[in-house]
Amino acid sequence: MIYLDNAATSFPKPPEVIQAVVNQLEQIGGNAGRSAHQGGLASSRLIYETRCCISELIHCPDPLQIAFTLNATEALNLAIHGVLNPGDHVITTSMEHNSVLRPLKTLEASGISHTIVWGDETGDVKADDIKNAIRPNTRMIIATHCSNVTGTLLPIEEMGKMAKEHHLLFLVDASQSCGSIPLSVEALQADFLAAPGHKALLGPQGTGFLYIGKDLKIKTLKQGGTGSRSEDLLQPEVAPDRYESGTQNIHGLAGLKAGVDHLLKTGVTEIQRHEKEQVNRLMEGLSVIKGITLYGSPKKKERGSVVSFRPGNLDVNQFNYTLDSLHGISARSGLHCAPLAHQTIGTFPEGTLRFSPGWHTTADEIEAALTAVSQVMKQFS
Amino acid sequence: MIYLDNAATSFPKPPEVIQAVVNQLEQIGGNAGRSAHQGGLASSRLIYETRCCISELIHCPDPLQIAFTLNATEALNLAIHGVLNPGDHVITTSMEHNSVLRPLKTLEASGISHTIVWGDETGDVKADDIKNAIRPNTRMIIATHCSNVTGTLLPIEEMGKMAKEHHLLFLVDASQSCGSIPLSVEALQADFLAAPGHKALLGPQGTGFLYIGKDLKIKTLKQGGTGSRSEDLLQPEVAPDRYESGTQNIHGLAGLKAGVDHLLKTGVTEIQRHEKEQVNRLMEGLSVIKGITLYGSPKKKERGSVVSFRPGNLDVNQFNYTLDSLHGISARSGLHCAPLAHQTIGTFPEGTLRFSPGWHTTADEIEAALTAVSQVMKQFS
CATH class of the missing domain: 3.90.1150.10 (Aspartate Aminotransferase, domain 1)
Incomplete structure (x- = not known):
């Protein structure tokens, strides 16, 4: 084949990815953040180490700014639904995946509007066209780094700079670039960056993450057990716990860590x-x-x-x-x-x-x- | 240990669970519902077969009524946020996990109220106490099958019957029972049943599901690529695609299928x-x-x-x-x-x-x- x-x-996944999943499945009994026995602690440590290597990869200053999700789609939804409120306006591009377009279309019913800036026939989008679409109620710009249809790279550095100048939030969909194109959330001035774990990061399916800018607190998609502040009937404020309700895909994250380690080693x-x-x-x-x-x-x-x-x-x-x-x-x-x-x-x-x-x-x-x-x-x- | x-x-997981995950990671390149090549089709088939064996386990008439989620928490959130609208009232019990209590507490801000029916000192809850809490605007009853604190079994058969008599929706949290206590969604008259894949179903972490009653269509937590009706900018209506945006945890579901097969074989x-x-x-x-x-x-x-x-x-x-x-x-x-x-x-x-x-x-x-x-x-x- x-x-x-x-x-x-x-595909294929590096052998050490498979080995890491097997090791976690075979050797480590425990649920991260839930149980203080050795298996539970080992699982918690593994999740933290996965945050650390992803942070190194995307130049994120603090591993606690990485929230794990089922996939990049969930990460994008978390940012979009988490930030936007009725009356807000969003600018995005015609090169986006349905994981951006469908949440935005759905939010129209809640009084959240959006403008789609069209690319040219090569799939390229001009940062100036995005700038021209800014309205007084614009709150966020969402752009894919690399089109999953054409491979076209959008000028996200320029967009990030412009977003900051206009005090707008900037969400980057790095689904097709994270792991195969060098990325720095600091250089990009991104407030959010979403990526899957199973594409260029070489991890198993069922993994993804959202990078969340410092001191940004957003609404949650789901609420539930976080293993922290169990006495509170409201979702804890502390990140990333706030965004990671329920048992995480620890077996998958073990593989993701091995995948990202492989990338960091290879470069x-x-x-x-x-x-x-x-x-x-x-x-x-x-x-x-x-x-x-x-x-x-x-x-x-x-x-x-x-x-x-x-x-x-x-x-x-x-x-x-x-x-x-x-x-x-x-x-x-x-x-x-x-x-x-x-x-x-x-x-x-x-x-x-x-x-x-x-x-x-x-x-x-x-x-x-x-x-x-x-x-x-x-x-x- | x-x-x-x-x-x-x-823990431990049955050897065939680990083998199934390894096989999927090592041998099958492809993303279910996305790519029509052999690896993609094999992945789609595997997901369908996982729906089938879970359906057999919980006596669900149609495998397409099973929607996969990251964990039971997501399944509970999908049912709770998916069903409830401002003005609705919900009845639940004091034996619930934060994965039920926190969404309900969060929804108070949207004008969705709830009553907590308290259990006795053994953790038991009387169906009659739930009946007495019904109001004209009550829309749903939510109850755990088995308390994760005391192991107490709640009278969910009785509750299901009573919910039907009062035309209320009934959501069962089977997190601590699915796989270790025989369950039939038909006998229970449950409209929704949520369970994790990594507890008694013996699968990997990062898996869970929501059973959704026939012809019930609920709101989605997330919208995005489903591999179906890609031309639509709104989430497709067809279930379970509607509830499963983005790449699923196929590597995990391969293990879950093996776990459930193990259960079906053992009984x-x-x-x-x-x-x-x-x-x-x-x-x-x-x-x-x-x-x-x-x-x-x-x-x-x-x-x-x-x-x-x-x-x-x-x-x-x-x-x-x-x-x-x-x-x-x-x-x-x-x-x-x-x-x-x-x-x-x-x-x-x-x-x-x-x-x-x-x-x-x-x-x-x-x-x-x-x-x-x-x-x-x-x-x-």
Whole structure:
């Protein structure tokens, strides 16, 4: 199998990730923050260490500013529902995932409005267009770092600076970049940053986190046992407990810690270099196959590890099925849960075929994928 | 180590649970509902099969009525926030966990009121007392099946019947019973039932579910990508997609399926019989140690696998620490996130020491724990 679907979930996981999960499952009996016996304490320590290595990765000054969630979607929802109140206005982009668009659409019923700033045909969004959309009641700007459809990198540094100048909160969706592109929440001046644990952070599914800016206290999505201040009938104020009700995915977080440790050891710039090489190889190869249309930023511009294309007039889903069943290539076709991104680049409602190389993808695998695309094109043309 | 903290999280997990997680992590690359390649389809199938075996366990007619969550707390929050609207009234009991009490307390600010029906000194709650608390605007009754503090079983069959007679919704918190006491949502006439995956269901942490009654559509806690109807900017109506935004904990659910399969093979009545035996042995042994006060239902009454006690005037946390550090016994001390339950039985604010045997706990382990309790009592008295 040639796995080119790392933007959906990374595969394979490093062996130490699997080992860490097994170790936690096999050796450590206990629930973090609940039980003061050795297994419970070991679990609490492990969760704290996971906060620490993520903090190191994204340059977060205090590990207690990391709140764990089921996935990046929950992290985005926590920030969006946690911050916004009736009367507020939000600015976002047409390149966002449904995990941003659907909460915003849902909040319209509560009197929270939003403006969608449209990208150009390469998926790029101008910070100036966002600036021009600011209203007196604008409270937050939400932008993806890297489009999951086109790999286009949005100018989030510029947006962060502008948000601060206008005293607006800034939420970054780093789902497609955290772990494969160097990130610093301090440099970005981000108030919130959401990411999944199972993509470029190489951890298990069921993990994700929200970075929350210093001294920001937001509403909670859920209330319940936090293992702290059990005598209080209201949710505790202390973070991150406040945002982490119920038993955490400690078995998953054990794997996530191992994944992030792996990244820190390898170096994110090295991973970025490797993925960029595969993306360039892929784009050059695809651009010379007759009938293929490539989307997103032009070849020489920086992009994330995502390449979207269409095989002429052929059906993307059928094409993807053939790649999988005849050539053993795992890729994704369709809308990738980001319908407006496809409207932006002109591929709605059919969507695109998406190849997303990962830390392990080899040049040979890219060459094999290119040969397969070429063959399927010939077969159906 | 003698592990007597199964009410916090079960340990050890059956080997096939660990194997299932490893298999999913090692062999299956793909994200359920997102990617139509073989790994993605295998993941989707696995999630569906997990719904099926849970449905078999709790006699749920349709696997699509099972929505997966991060934990039981999220499942309870989904039902509570999903159902209630300003002006509604809820009846619950003093034996509930903070995962019920804190959402209800939080909702007071939105004009949603609640009545807490107090249990007697054994933790028992009378269905008639709940009936007497019904008001014209009462919309839901929420009750735990088994107290996590005393192991007391609440009369949920009677409550379910009464809820139906009064056209009220009925939410059962089965956190301490699902997997170790036979349950049927049909027999209970429950509209919602919440349970964690990592306690008696023997699965990994980061898993839980909410059973949702037929044709009940509730509000969502989160909105985002569901892999379905990606073109819609509003959350899809179809269940369970509607309630499961973002990548699910598929690695954890693989383990949960193996855990539930293990239960179905062993038989919940057999597990219940085994645990009851250990609980009886524990209660008989504790009742003859001088200075020990036992809480909860009297010896001969049916109870879940939870035994709470206090060692005279000794500090429960110090006692627990000594049991752990000198005798290798993993137990839990304190309030167990259920403060009103302790007010009910008269152990607030210090709490109790809690022993919770599991499917694997042996008679020898119980005897060793009793000897240890006896020794620590002598040491400090």
